[in-house]
Amino acid sequence: MTAVPARSSEWVRPVTSQEPASVIIEIDHVSQVFQTSARKDHVALSDISLSIEEGAFVSILGPSGCGKSTLLYIVGGFVSPTSGAARMKGQAITGPGPDRGPVFQEFALFPWKTVLGNVMYGPRQQGVRAAEAEAQSRALIEMVGLKGFENFYPKELSGGMKQRVALARTLAYHPEVLLMDEPFGALDAHTRTRLQNDLLNIWERDRKTVLFVTHSVDEAVFLSDKVVMMSKSPGRIREVIDIDLPRPRRRNELLLDPRYQKYVVDIERMFDESDEAGPAS
Amino acid sequence: MLACIGLLAVWQVASLVLKNDSFPTAIEAIRAIPDILGDKESLINILASLRRMALGFCVAVLVSIPLGLLMGRSRSVAAFFNPLLMVIYPVPKAALMPIIMLWLGVGDVTKTLVIFLGVSLPVIYHSFEGAKAVEEKMLWSGAAMGLSPAQRLVRIVLPAALPEILTGCRTGLVLALITMITSEMIARQSGAGNILFNALDMGQYDTVFAMIIIVGAMGICFDAIFERVRARLVRWSEPQFDLPLSFS
Numbered sequence A: 001m002t003a004v005p006a007r008s009s010e011w012v013r014p015v016t017s018q019e020p021a022s023v024i025i026e027i028d029h030v031s032q033v034f035q036t037s038a039r040k041d042h043v044a045l046s047d048i049s050l051s052i053e054e055g056a057f058v059s060i061l062g063p064s065g066c067g068k069s070t071l072l073y074i075v076g077g078f079v080s081p082t083s084g085a086a087r088m089k090g091q092a093i094t095g096p097g098p099d100r101g102p103v104f105q106e107f108a109l110f111p112w113k114t115v116l117g118n119v120m121y122g123p124r125q126q127g128v129r130a131a132e133a134e135a136q137s138r139a140l141i142e143m144v145g146l147k148g149f150e151n152f153y154p155k156e157l158s159g160g161m162k163q164r165v166a167l168a169r170t171l172a173y174h175p176e177v178l179l180m181d182e183p184f185g186a187l188d189a190h191t192r193t194r195l196q197n198d199l200l201n202i203w204e205r206d207r208k209t210v211l212f213v214t215h216s217v218d219e220a221v222f223l224s225d226k227v228v229m230m231s232k233s234p235g236r237i238r239e240v241i242d243i244d245l246p247r248p249r250r251r252n253e254l255l256l257d258p259r260y261q262k263y264v265v266d267i268e269r270m271f272d273e274s275d276e277a278g279p280a281s
Numbered sequence B: 001m002l003a004c005i006g007l008l009a010v011w012q013v014a015s016l017v018l019k020n021d022s023f024p025t026a027i028e029a030i031r032a033i034p035d036i037l038g039d040k041e042s043l044i045n046i047l048a049s050l051r052r053m054a055l056g057f058c059v060a061v062l063v064s065i066p067l068g069l070l071m072g073r074s075r076s077v078a079a080f081f082n083p084l085l086m087v088i089y090p091v092p093k094a095a096l097m098p099i100i101m102l103w104l105g106v107g108d109v110t111k112t113l114v115i116f117l118g119v120s121l122p123v124i125y126h127s128f129e130g131a132k133a134v135e136e137k138m139l140w141s142g143a144a145m146g147l148s149p150a151q152r153l154v155r156i157v158l159p160a161a162l163p164e165i166l167t168g169c170r171t172g173l174v175l176a177l178i179t180m181i182t183s184e185m186i187a188r189q190s191g192a193g194n195i196l197f198n199a200l201d202m203g204q205y206d207t208v209f210a211m212i213i214i215v216g217a218m219g220i221c222f223d224a225i226f227e228r229v230r231a232r233l234v235r236w237s238e239p240q241f242d243l244p245l246s247f248s
């Protein structure tokens, strides 16, 4: 267990770009080949290399089936790559751990636990005392805007609320890296925008490293420091684009910002090209 | 409840119309119930039956749930036990009784064992299916929080599969009652099934029908109690549109 006090300073760390950024996650020539039922090997990821700096918000963007989820699962330690390696702070990733917190598109909440029970689960598992875990969890639930729903069961929540719980549940055990797999993909446009704003607020306060999978270009540009464009069949990194937009970002200002618009248009064009490329022969 | 009264009424009318010696009226049968329950020996017999049933059921549930869950989450465990269970599954457990009697006699052990076998299979099967259906991402979430594989089995697979497991247990409970009676019909020495068949041999038809009512009532009671417990335990999974706790 890591020391807790060290972390509290992260909450108040000023947003500075001068800090020397250290690499927290390294993806080193990772390939993933799946045996399919057609008895043909399917190359989901081909020779992916990527470094992610500590405290960065990195989006992985690409067409459906290009291996975004697979890449995230490898960093999470849920899937081991066919070849190559992923490292966290220089240590090879061999399995899941509380230093990397996943937020799945399917929510994957524990349906037999209430909202509070779900959020408390991680801290309790880490040995935090019940009273303390509860207090922290209640604060987190309030932060994601679910005050008053502590005793609801997941089935009694809407999709957007479930997604908030999933985020709070993962934040509750203080992972150093958040791994988010299209967390807002299933939501309506309005809820999606709200959650994006909330996530940005949380992140700007907390500055965790975030690896964020999406196939929405605006979402990627709006949230990220860096957008990793992938292409399909086989899954490859096509381009890494630094998003040089000021923070804190406000949606209403950003949408009018020509720089933002240019990023979106450029990346969208690239996206179309990589989609048209189709399966390699 | 209404259905029971209706059934008794139909019975009463039918028996009055048929006027058959071996078909007592409902009222005669019901009158015989206090005689049976008042008789010390019959009562001891019935209680002994229930004890075997409870023991067989509990041991079966305690063994079958872990086995079923392990089978559902581990391919090698499933590969080992599946063929075995597939062979046992379609065999009526009562048909195994002669062999078991040969080895273990006609006492409690044999009858309890048969009940155990009868209960095990549906519980294993439902636990297996329930465990298989547990969403992988839920287990991954647990793993990321630092749960070991054993902890994931107990703290994620078990609760997630609980609705399915309890469905199996409910089937198992009814089967426990059925195998209890069947086992006592085959190894006639004591128990509720024995009272029933002794009365049949002696032509005491009101006792026969009274026993049927008693056994039937026990079945209905057990099932109702179990259903209440089940509904409480898995309230979180029950489809409903009310707010929580708003139904009694």
Ligand SMILES: Nc1ncnc2c1ncn2[C@@H]1O[C@H](COP(=O)(O)OP(=O)(O)OP(=O)(O)O)[C@@H](O)[C@H]1O
Residues within 6 Å of the ligand: A034, A035, A036, A042, A043, A044, A062, A063, A064, A065, A066, A067, A068, A069, A070, A071, A215
């Ligand atoms: N367990 C598996 N077995 C076989 N093939 C798989 C498996 N998991 C993924 N694949 C294949 O690998 C490829 C990449 O899958 P992945 O889920 O990573 O894509 P994705 O980029 O996340 O897509 P989406 O945006 O639709 O979620 C797909 O072509 C898929 O068919």
Ligand SMILES: [Mg+2]
Residues within 6 Å of the ligand: A068, A069, A070, A181
């Ligand atoms: Mg995906």
